[in-house]
Amino acid sequence: MAATIIDGKGFAATVREKVAAHVARLKDENGITPGLAVVLVGEDPASQVYVRAKGKQTTEVGMNSYEHKLEADTSEADLLAVIDKLNNDPTVHGILVQLPLPKHLNEDLIINSVAPAKDVDGFHISNVGLLGTGQKSMVPCTPLGCLMMLRDHHGSLSGLNAVVIGRSNIVGKPMAQLLLGDSCTVTIAHSRTKDLADVVRRADIVVAAVGRAEMVPGDWIKQGATVIDVGINRIEAPEKGLKEDGSVKTRLVGDVDFVSCSERAGAITPVPGGVGPMTIACLLANTVTACCRANGLAEPEGLTA
Ligand SMILES: NC(=O)C1=CN([C@@H]2O[C@H](COP(=O)(O)OP(=O)(O)OC[C@H]3O[C@@H](n4cnc5c(N)ncnc54)[C@H](OP(=O)(O)O)[C@@H]3O)[C@@H](O)[C@H]2O)C=CC1
Numbered sequence: 449m450a451a452t453i454i455d456g457k458g459f460a461a462t463v464r465e466k467v468a469a470h471v472a473r474l475k476d477e478n479g480i481t482p483g484l485a486v487v488l489v490g491e492d493p494a495s496q497v498y499v500r501a502k503g504k505q506t507t508e509v510g511m512n513s514y515e516h517k518l519e520a521d522t523s524e525a526d527l528l529a530v531i532d533k534l535n536n537d538p539t540v541h542g543i544l545v546q547l548p549l550p551k552h553l554n555e556d557l558i559i560n561s562v563a564p565a566k567d568v569d570g571f572h573i574s575n576v577g578l579l580g581t582g583q584k585s586m587v588p589c590t591p592l593g594c595l596m597m598l599r600d601h602h603g604s605l606s607g608l609n610a611v612v613i614g615r616s617n618i619v620g621k622p623m624a625q626l627l628l629g630d631s632c633t634v635t636i637a638h639s640r641t642k643d644l645a646d647v648v649r650r651a652d653i654v655v656a657a658v659g660r661a662e663m664v665p666g667d668w669i670k671q672g673a674t675v676i677d678v679g680i681n682r683i684e685a686p687e688k689g690l691k692e693d694g695s696v697k698t699r700l701v702g703d704v705d706f707v708s709c710s711e712r713a714g715a716i717t718p719v720p721g722g723v724g725p726m727t728i729a730c731l732l733a734n735t736v737t738a739c740c741r742a743n744g745l746a747e748p749e750g751l752t753a
C-alpha cells in the first residue's frame with residue numbers, strides 16, 4: 449500500500465489562516481499588532497532565502513516584520529546590543545536570530561541573550577528547561593510543526609514507539625521532549641547508535657533529523673509507520689541540466705529515501721512541502737502566542753503544544 453502523503457504545505461496554510469484571524473482580532477479588539485524581528489548575521493545564501501520567506505509570510509498574516517541584517521564580521525558586543533534593543537522594544541514580540549552564526553560568535557551566549565518571553569525559536573535555556581519539565585514555554589518551531597502533523601494524523605500518540613534520529617538542540621532533543629509529553633515511548637538515535645536499522649524497525653513514528661541525503665532506506669521502515677522527514681539537503685540533479693554558470697542544477701531531498709519509504713510507511717511527509725513550511729507557520733504562531741502572553745490576553749487555541 450502506498451503511504452498517505454502528509455501535506456505540510458497545505459497544513460501550514462491552515463495554520464497561517466488561524467494566525468491571521470487571531471492577529472486581526474488583536475488589532476480590532478486590543479489595538480495591538482504583533483511584531484517579529486529576524487536578525488541575520490552574514491550572507492549565507494540559504495539563510496537569506498529563509499529570512500526573505502519569513503518576512504513575506506509575517507506581513508501576509510498582518511504582523512509587523514523587522515529585519516536586521518548585520519555584516520558577517522559583526523562583533524559579539526554589537527550583536528548583543530542589537531538584541532538588547534529588541535528585548536526592550538515593546539513593538540517587538542518575537543525575536544529570531546538566524547542560525548548558524550559566523551564562527552567568531554558564541555552561539556549559546558547569543559541565544560541566551562534573547563528575552564525568554566520573546567524567544568520564538570524556543571532555544572533559550574529557560575524555555576528548554578520549561579519544556580523539559582512540562583511547563584508552559586516557547587516551543588521550537590520545527591518540532592512543534594512535526595507534532596501538529598502527527599497529532600492531526602494519529603489523534604492520540606499515547607503508547608506509540610517513536611524514534612527520533614538526531615539529537616541536536618534545535619530539532620532532535622525538543623522533538624523527543626514533545627513526543628514524550630504526548631506519552632510516546634521515545635528513543636533518540638544519533639551517529640553512535642548501534643544497529644540503527646533495528647532501532648528504526650521498531651518505530652511506529654520515525655522522525656529523521658540528520659542532515660544526510662536519503663540516508664533512511666525503505667527496508668528500515670515498519671509496515672504502516674508514520675515517517676516525518678525533517679532533512680533539507682540540496683543534491684546535484686544532472687537530469688535537470690546545467691545552470692547559466694555551467695554548474696549542475698540541484699534539487700532538495702530529505703533524510704529519508706522517499707520512494708522506498710513511501711512503499712512501506714502508512715504516512716510520510718515530502719521534501720519539499722512537508723516540515724519546512726510548517727516550521728515557518730509555527731514561527732508565526734509562536735509570535736502571536738508571545739504577543740498574547742506579553743499583553744495578558746487569551747492565547748490562540750491549537751497553535752501551541
Ligand atoms: N525543515 C526544517 O524546518 C528544518 C530542517 N532542518 C534540517 O534537518 C536536518 C538536521 O538538522 P540539525 O538537527 O540542525 O542537524 P545537526 O547537524 O545539528 O544534527 C544532526 C544529528 O544527526 C546525527 N547523525 C549524523 N550522522 C548520523 C548517522 N549516520 N546516523 C545517525 N545519526 C546521525 C548527529 O549525531 P551526533 O550528535 O552523534 O553527531 C546529530 O545528532 C538538516 O538537514 C537540516 O537542514 C533543520 C532545521 C529546520
Ligand SMILES: Nc1nc(=O)c2c([nH]1)NC[C@@H]1CN(c3ccc(C(=O)N[C@@H](CCC(=O)O)C(=O)O)cc3)C=[N+]21
Nearest residue numbers: 498544545546547548569589680720721722724725727
Ligand atoms: N534561528 C533559526 N531558527 C530556525 O527555525 C532555522 C534557523 N535558525 N536556521 C535554519 C533552519 C532551517 N529552517 C527551515 C525553514 C523553512 C524551510 C522551508 O520552508 N523549506 C521548504 C523549501 C525551501 C526551498 O526551496 O529552499 C520546504 O521544505 O518545502 C526549510 C528550513 C529553519 N531554520
